[in-house]
Amino acid sequence: MYQFNSGFELLELTKKYDMPISEIVINYEHEMTGDDRELIINKMAANLDVMRKSIEKGLKDDIKSVGGFIGGDAKKLYDKIINNFTISGETVSKAVASAIAVSEVNASMGKIVAAPTAGSSGVIPGSLITIARKFGKSNDELIRALFTSSGIGIIIAKNSTLSGAEGGCQAEVGSASAMAAAALVELIGGSPEQSLYAASFAIMNLLGLVCDPVAGLVEVPCVTRNAVGTANALICADLALSGIKSIIPFDDVISAMDNVGKMMPCALKETAEGGLAKTTTGIKFKMNFSGD
């Protein structure tokens, strides 16, 4: 039996079967759907393929978003990396540029994987694909990492929400960042406990983040928040891998996120009635955008 409803239960399963999180999640999926292992792995490989292509497209093509507020930003950052001129260094900048690339492809009606949502679709591919390349990890290891991410996402979905409309951006980019951080830890050889510490740090750092899209579109500030969710995932994975422990367990962090989401006013949950959407400039952009 590979069913789990909490981080605690997931850790117990990794101990009971002496398996990494990714393997528990693959078994969970097999048990739940009856699909065989090969099909499950192939479906995830298809996700990875779309993720890679969306990064390539975003770094190469001239992107223009539907609302017209963003586009071409991934390329701008990538030029800085090529010229060896970034403050945060090559690894963070590459991961961030990749995340922005996916987010821009999304905003321009290109093909992406909702991971876990379209609005937060840059974080997981940006961080995992960049770090896998840096450490020479194989495609199979990367596919495994996506199962680790999914396991964390399942726990969040069961105990709180992954939707900005229900829980604010903390639930979207915050969750994506936690899913990425946990997977990075496993990818680099950390323990399941360390994966959950990394996921805990990631959400703690973004707790309370509101969802306030300008003109109601998945453009500003969504794209730069994907950037920060990506950098946060890298940092939180490093914290956990260095042996730092979260004193608040993952399940408590999720419960805190859920409480904060419930306390958050509706104006700050994707309705574009507060935050950046209601600034003088935000309102002006909404008026200028011809598409209602």
Add this chain to the structure above:
Amino acid sequence: MNLREYSVFDIMGPIMIGPSSSHTAGAARIAKIARQIAGDDIKDVQFILYDSFASTYKGHGTDKALVAGILGLDPDDERLPHSFELAKEQNISVLFIKSDKDAQHPNTVRIIIKDKSGDVTDILGSSIGGGNVVLKEINGMNVEFTGEYETLITKHIDKPGIIAMVTKVLAEYKINIAFMRVYRQLKGDNAIMVIESDQVIPEDVRISIENINGIERAIVINSIKNTY
């Protein structure tokens, strides 16, 4: 805690055309289900948009996604952003109307489809997040199904024995019924049956069911999972 069982691919996925799973992928899915109910000879479509669909549809490409669904495109089809041109090529006219009425759920659309023979299909559906949808009305009758399962819909006359005959055919082909509901307007009048199944329902099974005396039409809507 939420008791729903999540597949890994509910969380990591779907593969879709951006920018919004609820406003783009979900919209395309509702319209594709509407097409499967209405049939292929579509001539003219009206979309009545409610709440958040009405206020932000252009910026989310909801309009393009809805038209793409009507053309039978999946939410991950890269032709989705060009659906208006494709509809024009197929001589399908489309019209968008913003409603100021409340629809109980933020992302709701009514789709009124006229086909070449003049028949009208009227469906109401909501996009409930993550690309998931709920169909709420077919031709004025309240229904409820998600398209997550292989779905069989029959239009039939409300009389004894019809349901038994349908389930008998399914049993013969070893098709397991996961959920089943029957809806009717008036006793002895038009009725709709919605059967959600675990297995694919092949075309010959659909035809056998449609040939049952008292069944006017049988429609199969392919599961989202089978088309992943």
